[in-house]
């Protein structure tokens with residue numbers, strides 16, 4: 001992604017921060033007298049949650065596995081592996097966390113890739129929406145799409161729906177102006193929104209188009225970053241500063 005981040009926040013330094021946080025959680029909780037296994041699981045949990053920062057699956061895996069692997073190497077060398085006495089169910093904790101972060105229902109659609117902050121700047125002039133209208137980001141991740149929408153449409157009410165509850169929690173903290181809920185975007189009713197925005201995958205677009213046609217009111221918009229609806233001419237195509245396109249489809253008048 002081309003979204004600007006200071007050098008120290010970029011890969012691979014971002015992985016270093018996540019590993020340090022995981023180790024910090026482990027050491028800190030040990031200093032607070034937490035027993036070894038819960039402290040170790042806390043370190044793993046911090047790594048798994050921190051891995052949401054990365055934008056590719058491989059990087060996420062590297063971030064999430066850094067703490068347990070470095071632990072294993074260190075304690076294995078000392079002959080005192082923490083895993084030796086850990087109950088079998090202990091492995092379920094990181095697994096449950098990973099599933100909470102990336103629920104299977106979202107695997108067919110996109111994993112977490114954020115919309116760049118300035119991607120929609122100026123869109124409001126090209127595609128005006130009613131004052132105090134309602135805009136929904138379906139699969140709102142950690143809120144970057146909502147933050148970009150807020151810059152483009154400062155006067156509308158923003159809503160987000162996200163399947164992963166940890167991402168939904170982070171989104172609620174970041175996009176404080178928006179009404180964010182946990183849920184499946186396909187089960188959510190789109191009919192009350194003036195615009196439904198999504199940044200998913202090419203495979204998602206036919207289903208999104210069918211839902212938009214069935215539910216959006218005349219004059220409302222379906223907006224998709226990067227991926228067009230196959231075989232449908234967009235009403236407007238918008239060029240983002242990074243060269244990608246936002247494809248916009250307005251529902252015809254009834």
Ligand SMILES: C[S@@+](CC[C@H](N)C(=O)[O-])C[C@H]1O[C@@H](n2cnc3c(N)ncnc32)[C@H](O)[C@@H]1O
Pocket residue numbers: 105106107109110111112113114115137138139140141142143144145146161162163164167183184185186198199200
């Ligand atoms: C590429 S990210 C886009 C995040 C955000 N919209 C943005 O533009 O910054 C796609 C998000 O959609 C979520 N997602 C995928 N399938 C979903 C579904 N069926 N219901 C709700 N959210 C879903 C994923 O968890 C992920 O956070």
